[in-house]
Amino acid sequence: EAQVTQNPRYLITVTGKKLTVTCSQNMNHEYMSWYRQDPGLGLRQIYYSMNVEVTDKGDVPEGYKVSRKEKRNFPLILESPSPNQTSLYFCASSPKQKRYNSPLHFGNGTRLTVT
Amino acid sequence: DAKTTQPTSMDCAEGRAANLPCNHSTISGNEYVYWYRQIHSQGPQYIIHGLKNNETNEMASLIITEDRKSSTLILPHATLRDTAVYYCIVTANSKLTFGKGITLSVRP
Numbered sequence: 243e244a245q246v247t248q249n250p251r252y253l254i255t256v257t258g259k260k261l262t263v264t265c266s267q268n269m270n271h272e273y274m275s276w277y278r279q280d281p282g283l284g285l286r287q288i289y290y291s292m293n294v295e296v297t298d299k300g301d302v303p304e305g306y307k308v309s310r311k312e313k314r315n316f317p318l319i320l321e322s323p324s325p326n327q328t329s330l331y332f333c334a335s336s337p338k339q340k341r342y343n344s345p346l347h348f349g350n351g352t353r354l355t356v357t
Numbered sequence: 358d359a360k361t362t363q364p365t366s367m368d369c370a371e372g373r374a375a376n377l378p379c380n381h382s383t384i385s386g387n388e389y390v391y392w393y394r395q396i397h398s399q400g401p402q403y404i405i406h407g408l409k410n411n412e413t414n415e416m417a418s419l420i421i422t423e424d425r426k427s428s429t430l431i432l433p434h435a436t437l438r439d440t441a442v443y444y445c446i447v448t449a450n451s452k453l454t455f456g457k458g459i460t461l462s463v464r465p
Contacts, residue, residue, distance in 0.1 A: 246400070277455075284455045284456055284457055284458075285401070285453075285455035286455075287452060287453075287454075290452070300452070330398060332400050332401070334400075334401075345391065345403035345406060346393075346401075346403060346453060347403070348400030348401045348402070349400050350399060350400050351398065351399065351400055
């Protein structure tokens with residue numbers, strides 16, 4: 243089944259403890275992206291990647307890192323999490339974006355709580 | 358700046374058509390209109406998209422006005438499982454900017 247898989251689904255951690263949220267897709271998609279969703283603010287893009295070894299900042303990249311060493315995986319790294327990063331996170335992927343008509347496939351989300 | 362405006366909420370009866378409007382008066386010639394929906398904090402789900410022609414797939418129909426300043430998503434026979442937040446998005450690149458969407462409630 244074609245899907246985007248995020249892990250973990252739920253995570254509670256403490257301020258400053260490094261964590262990684264994994265994202266993997268099995269559709270051979272070039273484009274991958276991370277969003278966070280907060281009440282009243284909607285979904286906001288954190289980082290995106292057009293292809294392997296190509297990443298770029300979205301709207302709210304501060305406090306996050308990503309890497310794209312292989313096509314299927316796009317982990318989100320919080321080096322020193324803070325409470326304002328408590329949020330619902332979504333990973334998404336799509337085929338090449340050049341023609342702007344490639345819909346995004348989203349994972350089921352990771353709910354992160356930083357205390 | 359919001360590129361699209363949608364009503365906050367609407368409801369419809371199960372089995373009836375749900376017509377969800379969206380205004381995008383500043384849309385550019387190379388921007389597509391996309392619709393996604395999100396059911397209770399699940400990942401957003403792609404529904405349909407179009408440029409200027411009307412589109413139909415197994416989930417819905419998309420009607421875009423001739424001047425492209427507005428569009429309507431039509432769910433032909435709404436079910437209770439269609440209760441969700443529906444997002445209308447216009448974009449000419451890989452970036453989707455999600456607004457607040459419209460909450461559709463399907464009543465029995």
